[in-house]
Amino acid sequence: MPENQKILFSPPNVDDLDTEEVIRALKSGWVAPVGPQLEEFSGILQSRFNIPHVVLMNSGTSALHIALKLAGIGSGDHVVVGTFSFIAAANVVLYERAVPVFVDSEDSTWNLDPDLLEEYLNKKRGKPDFPKAVIVTHVYGIPAKIIRIKEICGEHGVKLIEDAAEALGSTIEDEQLGCVGDYGVLSFNGNKIITTSGGGALICKTELDQSKARKWITQSKSFTHAYEHDQIGYNYALSNILAGLGIGQLKKIDHFLKVKSEINAYYRDQLSGVKWIDFPAEIEGSNHWVNPIKIKSEFLKYISPEHVIEHLEHVNIEARKLFMPLHMQSFLSGYESFGREVSEGLYQSGVCLPSGTSLEVKDLDRIVKALKDLLF
Secondary structure, three states, rough: OOOOEEEEEOOOOOOHHHHHHHHHHHOOOOOOOOOOOOHHHHHHHHHOOOOOOEEEEEOOHHHHHHHHOOOOOOOOEEEEEEEOOHHHHHHHHHOOOOOEEEEEEEEOOEOOOOOHHHHHHHOOOOOOOOEEEEEOOHHHHHOOOOOHHHHHHHHHEEEEEEEOOOOOOEEEEEEOOOOOEEEEEOHHHHHHHHOOOOOEEEEEOOOHHHHHHHHEEOOOOOOOOOOOOOOOOOEOOOHHHOOOOOOOOOHHHHHHHHEEEEEEHHHHHHHHOOOOEOOOOOOOOOOOOOOOEEEEEHHHOOOHHHHHHHHHHHEEEEOOOOOHHHHHHHHHHHOEEEEEEEHHHHHHHEEOOOOOOOHHHHHHHHHHHHOOOOOO
16 A cells, blocks of 8 residues: 555455456346345355355344344343453343353463353353353454363353354364354454455354244245244345355455465564564464454553554554453443453453555555554
8 A cells, every 4th residue: 555544454355356246246136135146155155164054144243143043042041252252242142131141261362261161151050040052252363262162062051152253264173163163153344354345144054043044134024925924033134235245255265364374474573573562372273364462461561552552543553452351341240250360461451453455565564663663
């Protein structure tokens, strides 16, 4: 990008191929919510990532909500949620008038701590408030310890929902994240590794669940000529035009994943000698959606994430704080939380650096120089 143009945090990377695919969708005449691009996008997604059954939706949040409904969660049910996550993971629990329980992260992946989860489930075994489901987020595309978490959920008879909204292309033992648990969720929001502008997908293990989800997201319309609806439904379907954009984006997914990996390697190489910067552990299988750094604990009395972000803003570079843990959100503070130290420490010390796939080396050099020039 031109010198001194603002470097955005994670903007969509759209080119002529995407434009052509959207125009193809428009020219097909299927401007209505249904159309052939939806089926084509689903097919490419399933084939590329070996996904069993997929339902395209208008957001990852919608997909999370439907996953909870498929898991049988209703009013008064308790759901464990990894506290270091985007707010949607808590909101969807409240949509169903269920009760979120926030469990802390572990140090290496920053995701839900399986030891704490196991301890909590053992503590609640046989009690009325025993959780019926667990939502684990693969935060920033970093794979959680999902195999162990799956084993723990299986031993306790608890449904496992994978929030892989940030993790398209991330894997565990060569399996796409979102395909390990009972249900999985992807997001195609504007800042994700591919985008449909707004959009998401639900990953199901069975055709029955896929069929239920497809009915619910189209207002639970019965398959008759009458406007007949036999249960509560939602207007959650993805549009055919946006699916056209998704087709163009998916055709470039391997390139995007390669660039994300290169950006991560560049930051680690160029910033490894900066005395106040620490990196998360390098976890195999990560798609490196964004690149978080931590301020080393001994420097926190001199510098804060806000200080770093403001310094970058002065030189026209956009960065973000790490997620505020859900148990720290004011409207969620009354709910039970189990462990706090790791997630609160991350929030107090972390910054996410620009990570868009349109970044060039000269842009990365600007970012690195700005960080090295930071005085305190």
